[in-house]
Amino acid sequence: MSVIIIGAGPAGCEAAYQLAQAGEKVELIEQEAQPGGNLNNWYQLFPDRKSAQELNRQLILRLEHPNIRLHLGCMPTKIDRREGRFEVQLNDGALLTGQALLIAGGFQLFNAHRKEEYGYGIYENVITSVELENFFTNQRIQTSTGQLPKRVGFIHCVGSRDEKTCNFHCSKLCCVTAVKQAIELREILPEAEILCFYMDMRMFGPGYEEMYREAQEKYRIKFVRGRLSEASENKAKQVLIKAEDTLIGKPLKMTLDLMVLMVGMELSAGSRQLAEMTGIEKATNGFLRVKDPHFATNETNQKGIFLAGSCSSPMNLTDTLTDARSAALTIREYLKHIDL
Amino acid sequence: MMNFWGFSIAEARVIDYDKNDKSLAEMLAEEMPTTRLCIGCGGCSATCTAGNLTEFNIRKLQMLLKRGETKDLRDQLHKCMLCGKCLLVCPRGVDTRKMILFLFRQLSEQDHNS
Numbered sequence: 001m002s003v004i005i006i007g008a009g010p011a012g013c014e015a016a017y018q019l020a021q022a023g024e025k026v027e028l029i030e031q032e033a034q035p036g037g038n039l040n041n042w043y044q045l046f047p048d049r050k051s052a053q054e055l056n057r058q059l060i061l062r063l064e065h066p067n068i069r070l071h072l073g074c075m076p077t078k079i080d081r082r083e084g085r086f087e088v089q090l091n092d093g094a095l096l097t098g099q100a101l102l103i104a105g106g107f108q109l110f111n112a113h114r115k116e117e118y119g120y121g122i123y124e125n126v127i128t129s130v131e132l133e134n135f136f137t138n139q140r141i142q143t144s145t146g147q148l149p150k151r152v153g154f155i156h157c158v159g160s161r162d163e164k165t166c167n168f169h170c171s172k173l174c175c176v177t178a179v180k181q182a183i184e185l186r187e188i189l190p191e192a193e194i195l196c197f198y199m200d201m202r203m204f205g206p207g208y209e210e211m212y213r214e215a216q217e218k219y220r221i222k223f224v225r226g227r228l229s230e231a232s233e234n235k236a237k238q239v240l241i242k243a244e245d246t247l248i249g250k251p252l253k254m255t256l257d258l259m260v261l262m263v264g265m266e267l268s269a270g271s272r273q274l275a276e277m278t279g280i281e282k283a284t285n286g287f288l289r290v291k292d293p294h295f296a297t298n299e300t301n302q303k304g305i306f307l308a309g310s311c312s313s314p315m316n317l318t319d320t321l322t323d324a325r326s327a328a329l330t331i332r333e334y335l336k337h338i339d340l
Numbered sequence: 341m342m343n344f345w346g347f348s349i350a351e352a353r354v355i356d357y358d359k360n361d362k363s364l365a366e367m368l369a370e371e372m373p374t375t376r377l378c379i380g381c382g383g384c385s386a387t388c389t390a391g392n393l394t395e396f397n398i399r400k401l402q403m404l405l406k407r408g409e410t411k412d413l414r415d416q417l418h419k420c421m422l423c424g425k426c427l428l429v430c431p432r433g434v435d436t437r438k439m440i441l442f443l444f445r446q447l448s449e450q451d452h453n454s
């Protein structure tokens with residue numbers, strides 16, 4: 001039996017390997033020139049600060065399994081269902097067939113330009129959490145004027161929990177990412193003042209709350225509960241921000257040398273296209289809807305089409321990999337069933 | 341507060357973080373690192389005897405201090421009866437009572453020196 005997987009990020013790679021190990025043939029399609037997806041942009045992972053590229057390397061290494069055929073730089077142009085089989089036409093002319101289709105198209109990050117009042121792309125010292133990861137990779141932190149920042153602010157919930165950006169959902173990972181990045185920043189800038197502006201601290205995973213405590217006590221990160229309303233820039237290219245310190249009940253203003261926007265997660269454009277091509281329903285948060293939130297978390301409203309990873313909701317890497325293994329099991333059950 | 345013909349002009353309410361003097365907060369954080377762990381839950385102020393009887397909010401005073409706003413602290417800290425109920429309920433292990441004693445000492449030293 002063969003399974004077609006679309007998307008070779010962590011979810012697609014893990015599901016491909018699990019299915020291949022179980023003896024299924026896997027066609028793995030990736031639109032980029034290399035597998036890994038969003039993991040390629042990350043430096044260290046929470047909560048254990050594992051190297052993101054080390055994990056990526058392990059995932060990619062396992063794609064050398066003889067049962068896996070990897071199609072890089074490819075996109076499906078047409079998906080048909082004929083006599084219980086899926087036929088996927090690729091842009092390079094290949095035609096793949098399989099008994100099951102797994103969508104692992106993942107997420108994309110919120111485009112910070114859309115939150116114009118925060119000044120991304122307008123003020124020089126406003127960056128996103130992804131750009132900060134790149135700074136970490138290069139171990140170089142400085143402002144646009146070439147100085148070491150003395151005060152850095154992390155802004156939570158950018159493009160999440162905000163109906164003004166049409167994103168009602170919580171992206172789940174940005175709180176812990178902010179805490180992780182604040183700690184990493186402290187290690188590079190021992191003297192700087194580092195503040196997080198949050199609406200709620202959502203430290204859902206094992207070890208996360210402990211990390212938050214450590215950030216406060218050991219790493220001297222300050223937390224202010226309040227949503228940034230707007231930002232502006234002064235002559236020195238610092239960012240002036242206004243928020244309410246809601247636990248005090250007073251408006252607060254301060255200047256930052258560097259402002260980091262914790263951009264949220266949305267369904268990726270690729271996943272959206274796949275949903276349109278295959279008739280998979282979307283949930284109210286814009287991600288792909290699973291058939292049942294408890295018993296059928298990898299199935300969809302379309303028989304034979306499955307989901308893995310963050311195309312169904314924001315997930316951390318632990319949950320993404322678990323979800324991929326769960327999808328592999330679900331698909332194997334399904335294949336057994338149609339075998340009869 | 342000034343009163344002009346029935347209109348009053350309040351002092352600016354906004355916390356000007358750049359201008360505020362945060363040295364007392366820094367001293368406290370150095371001296372008692374556990375005070376950095378406060379999450380503003382309000383457990384302390386909910387149980388506080390003084391706070392239930394008078395206009396006194398130990399959670400808020402602590403947070404104001406961290407933003408460099410010490411006026412309320414000076415005006416109100418004496419209301420604390422040092423009963424220690426606040427530290428019994430704190431989920432983050434902040435020794436609020438010890439913090440209050442430390443602040444008392446610092447403030448009276450400052451007053452003494454000025």
Ligand code: SF4
Nearest residue numbers: 157160171172174175
């Ligand atoms: S995880 Fe935190 S920062 Fe991200 S959307 Fe949820 S509350 Fe906001």
Ligand code: SF4
Nearest residue numbers: 388420421423424426
């Ligand atoms: S020690 Fe002071 S602040 Fe704490 S509960 Fe007693 S009166 Fe309130």
Ligand code: SF4
Nearest residue numbers: 378381382383384430
């Ligand atoms: S009980 Fe502890 S954590 Fe909660 S507000 Fe008081 S000092 Fe802060």
